[in-house]
Amino acid sequence: MENDMTQLAALDFELPSRNVRPLRTRLRAVLLGCGTVNSGVLDGLAEMSGAVEVSAVVTRRPRPGKDGRTAWLTDIRDAFDTGPDLVIDGLPDCPAAEKALELAVERGIHVVSANKAVIARRPDLEVRARRKGTRFVYSAAVGGGVPVLETVIRLTSAGERIARVRGVLNGTSNFVLGLLEQGTGFDEAIAAAQAAGFAEADPSADIDGLDAAAKLALIARKAFAFAPDAASIPAQSLLSLDPGQVCGARENGLRYRQLAELTRLEDGTIDARVSLTALPEDHPLARPENEENTVEIVCESGLKVVLHGKGAGRSPTAGAVLADIRDLVEAGEV
Ligand SMILES: NC(=O)c1ccc[n+]([C@@H]2O[C@H](COP(=O)([O-])OP(=O)(O)OC[C@H]3O[C@@H](n4cnc5c(N)ncnc54)[C@H](OP(=O)(O)O)[C@@H]3O)[C@@H](O)[C@H]2O)c1
CATH class of the missing domain: 3.40.50.720 (NAD(P)-binding Rossmann-like Domain)
Known part of the structure; x- marks a missing residue:
């Protein structure tokens, strides 16, 4: 990568x-x-x-x-x-x-x-x-x-160097995870996301993390002036999770989230990945519900901006x- x-x-x-x-x-x-x-x-x-x-x-x-x-x-x-x-x-x-x-x-x-x-x-x-x-x-x-690109552009225009961008960037997978943690089965959760107008007829790009990877590729352009190949960003599919695992985690105060991350490493290269991560329920990135997105932008100066809001819909x-x-x-x- x-x-x-x-x-x-x-x-x-x-x-x-x-x-x-x-x-x-x-x-x-x-x-x-x-x-x-x-x-x-x-x-x-x-x-x-x-x-x-x-x-x-x-x-x-x-x-x-x-x-x-x-x-x-x-x-x-x-x-x-x-x-x-x-x-x-x-x-x-x-x-x-x-x-x-x-x-x-x-x-x-x-x-x-x-x-x-x-x-x-x-x-x-x-x-x-x-x-x-x-x-x-x-x-x-x-x-x-949620003004993710706009904020990254403003920060870089103001002379900030972005160190990391991470967050929940895909409303459909977040919606599905929310239902899985309530004990809903996977197929039923996908059908509910489609009925709510969030998931497409073929929801694989959302579920497999490809949509989030494409968004990371676009953020990387504005944050780091790099154009990574979205298809080569490692992404973990929701299908790799056992729905019982998501439900069990919730009972133990943890919430699974599809986390998309871009990090500038010490040698100047950028690490990008989409993973399914169990976060403590009071963690800011565990907060988005349904189709909401939450994104945290951290600058090398120590400045941190957290954006939260509706990530999809008309x-x-x-x-x-x-x-x-x-x-x-x-x-x-x-
Ligand atoms: N929906 C969201 O919340 C959201 C959020 C962020 C980004 N996006 C992106 O925005 C774009 C549009 O999303 P959407 O949800 O508005 O899609 P949509 O509701 O499925 O609408 C797609 C439109 O494109 C038309 N269309 C499809 N193929 C066409 C073709 N070959 N030639 C001419 N017209 C064609 C369709 O025509 P008909 O009306 O005749 O079917 C329809 O009007 C997508 O790239 C999506 O990833 C969507």
């Missing part, structure tokens, strides 16, 4: 980029996807209509053709033909999302995305966008409504996307 990190150290992820292409008066935006996240973004954009015009919304299944000046489309290329300044990516992890982000970067279109899996897998997209002077931002991809995640869009609008002095 440490070698992978070192090899990728040449990539430049330092923020903020001061070389952002100026925006014209009213931003033309395309929404890719209109599910949990982007339906909330679309609602929020209605209040920013003086600054942002939604030229098209793309979904997989057809929706009514035109809504005011917004075209509802099923072909992503048709949406790019509307000439957007900004692409707002609320697609799932899929080849279409990867291609759309490639196209946006190639055409010099600003990107706001919540799609951690694609962004983690394609660090080159951010680097290329930065070189072109276009924004490629993804606050919602880590922590949902409103907090859409709020983080909208904040990125507002930053973009303000940067262009629209």
Whole structure:
């Protein structure tokens, strides 16, 4: 893991980029996807209509053709033909999302995305966008409504050196662990997470720790200017735990949590891992319930910041996307 990190150290992820292409008066935006996240973004954009015009919304299944000046489309290329300044990516992890982000970067279109899996897998997209002077931002991809990346960026901009970031970054696994500790079986707990809208039809990325590993990869870019390969971050699956073990631990004052950790080692390399750890119940990182996230950021100066809040769901995640869009609008002095 440490070698992978070192090899990728040449990539430049330092923020903020001061070389952002100026925006014209009213931003033309395309929404890719209109599910949990982007339906909330679309609602929020209605209040920013003086600054942002939604030229098209793309979904997989057809929706009514035109809504005011917004075209509802099923072909992503048709949406790019509307000439957007900004692409707002609320697609799932899929080849279409990867291609759309490639196209946006190639055409010099600003990107706001919540799609951690694609962004983690394609660090080159951010680097290329930065070189072109276009924004490629993804606050919602880590922590949902909890400002993890924003805080890391602020701290490093203020001259702090990050020593460690660790926390509960995956709401679905936390929700499932909460049910396991009450004696619910694994399959039933997954079904409850799906019914509550947290787990996807295929919940393996959450359960196997891959989602948390992708988020660590994104944090590492901002905290350490490194782009680790998320797939090579060691991750322990919830399936390796016996549900009885989780329940028993709770009875003994311990709570299992899926802990994602990044640590700067003494030799300057970064250790990254996702593990299942039994923490004393009064430990701050044992605190998140259901889909909540809690993240602790420790700086070499001794400064410690603890963030806690809703890590997923329509409103907090859409709020983080909208904040990125507002930053973009303000940067262009629209
Ligand atoms: N949900 C959260 O709390 C949360 C939090 C943080 C980050 N994220 C990330 O945000 C992204 C969106 O999540 P979500 O929960 O909003 O997903 P979602 O509810 O499943 O919505 C996905 C949207 O993408 C559309 N879509 C899927 N494949 C498409 C394709 N090939 N072409 C065009 N449209 C396509 C779907 O169309 P239809 O409507 O026709 O199905 C739907 O509108 C994901 O990358 C996720 O990891 C989500």
